[in-house]
Amino acid sequence: MRKILIVGAGQSGLQLALGLQSKGYDVTLMSNRTAEEIRTGRVMSTQCMFHTALQHERDLGINFWESQAPRIEGLGVSVAGPESQRLVDWVGKLDGHAQSVDQRVKMAGWMETFAQRGGQLVIHGAAVGDLDYFSRAYDLVMVSAGKGELVSMFARDAARSPYDAPQRALAVAYVHGMGPRPEHPEFDAVRCNLVPGVGELFVMPTFTTSGRADILFWEGIPGGPLDVFQGVKDPAEHLKLTLELLERFLPWEYARASKVELTDSGATLAGRYAPTVRKPIGRLPGGGLVLGVADVVVANDPITGQGSNSASKCAASYLRAIVEHGDKPFDGAWMQSAFDRYWETAQHVTKWTNTMLAPPPEHVLNLFGAAGQLQPVADRVANGFNDPADFENFFYDPALAGEYLAEVTASAGASAAE
Structure with a gap:
């Protein structure tokens, strides 16, 4: 042995x-x-x-917890624009469900x-x-x-x-009382909210020590407006900051988070690493x-x-x-x-x-924008979270991205004409 x-x-x-x-x-x-x-x-x-x-x-x-954890069946992306309006908003369906325990x-x-x-x-x-x-x-x-x-x-x-240095300041809060997104309330999804030049917020359903909950996870560009959690020891202060930033940058997420409470006294985390x-x-x-x-x-x-x-x-x-x-x-x-x-x-x-971690190039913004009109694009990006190797085929190279969008657009046009 x-x-x-x-x-x-x-x-x-x-x-x-x-x-x-x-x-x-x-x-x-x-x-x-x-x-x-x-x-x-x-x-x-x-x-x-x-x-x-x-x-x-x-x-x-x-x-052991598969039957208790929420079945995450989609992954959505929103992009905030001027005046905190949503420029992009879509959700892709996952081929196999995800879970967070x-x-x-x-x-x-x-x-x-x-x-x-x-x-x-x-x-x-x-x-x-x-x-x-x-x-x-x-x-x-x-x-x-x-x-x-x-x-x-x-x-x-x-x-x-x-x-060689941290690219994001990280801040996590586990909460009870999160309302559903009005769009697709029939299934659970992870929501990725991008605020260009500022950072990102992820909202995900989870299973914690007290049952079903949601995670609010800020990723802030160091030195920017989201980089305010360092040294905050009080969980209540951490949650207050989380919600203030939601209200300022992502009002559509704040609308369903305004009544949340921390799941427990250990429900917050902040840090950064390279x-x-x-x-x-x-x-x-x-x-x-x-x-x-x-x-x-x-x-x-x-x-x-x-x-x-x-x-x-x-x-x-x-x-x-x-x-x-x-x-x-x-x-x-x-x-x-x-x-x-x-x-x-x-x-x-x-x-x-x-x-x-870098500012998205134009062809990636085009992909994210197109996913709002073309469901196959949304689904493919969502399923890339399971198999990131697929991004080699359409995500990094502007020519490949253009060919892919042209192919999906043509296919959608042909289906509509039938």
Whole structure:
């Protein structure tokens, strides 16, 4: 039985631990918090997961909250213009539904499941020196804790990291009492509201510790009018600022948010980080090697909602790589190949996310505008959140975008003429 140590109990670490456990591996999981501390702590993310990522959970039989979480069947985009009017407003239908489960619920539940199934759970913050000691007792050590000292073991990959500073100031609030959008109230959708030159607001249905809720998530351009949450410790003040900015920039969202209340005392989060790709192998002082997982090695800005999706896809990819490797040593060459396989998927997320952090070029504005008149365009953009590789076919290149719009327009015209 091969012995594997995973440091970090987030989406990727826990999914990987449960997956390896189900395959008969001897897994030790290190977390700096207990399940109960996670469950009663502060929210950690926004985590809207799309079909492919959700399927990885189903494949392992760990989709425990699927019947309770809202079924997100669409993804809408609105663009604010002068006088806070909507210049663009549409919603695309997803081929497979998405869902958001508060990570406090999911990680606490998964951690308890791992322990109940006989996994070794160590509640202890890990430093590089600890891993140096532990590594001698394990066939493979993986680091999935995306913050703190351990990340410094993984060198920044400058060629794949165009930004060296945070591109957005992030502010999250989980709320009860959000009203439905008048447009398409019959199904749940994530709403992306773009305020050019200012930032973005995402509204998404979620399942939290107190049941159904909605997440209000501001992404503000640093130094701009949305960059006001740094240093705000009081949750009530955080919510007040959130709503004031809604009223100022996105009155159509404010109209359904005016009566909201925070779900609990830990329902707010603010911060910022530079999107960074790192080298996948960390070297310990004693010469041992560790493999970086998910956002330890590929940390994208959450503007495209890919963090938990990427974590799930990385865990699934690494699980396959480990099982296929059999009883051969997990050396540096294997670690690099395991990451390279994941990068085949992750590179599309990184390219798309970094593109969306920049002011949109004219052809992208044309695509977003056309989606309001052409439902197939809206649907294709929405489903790109599940499979960002598809954006290569129509999103980045003005000529490809033009050809695609001409093709859809012609098809719509032909259908109307029949």
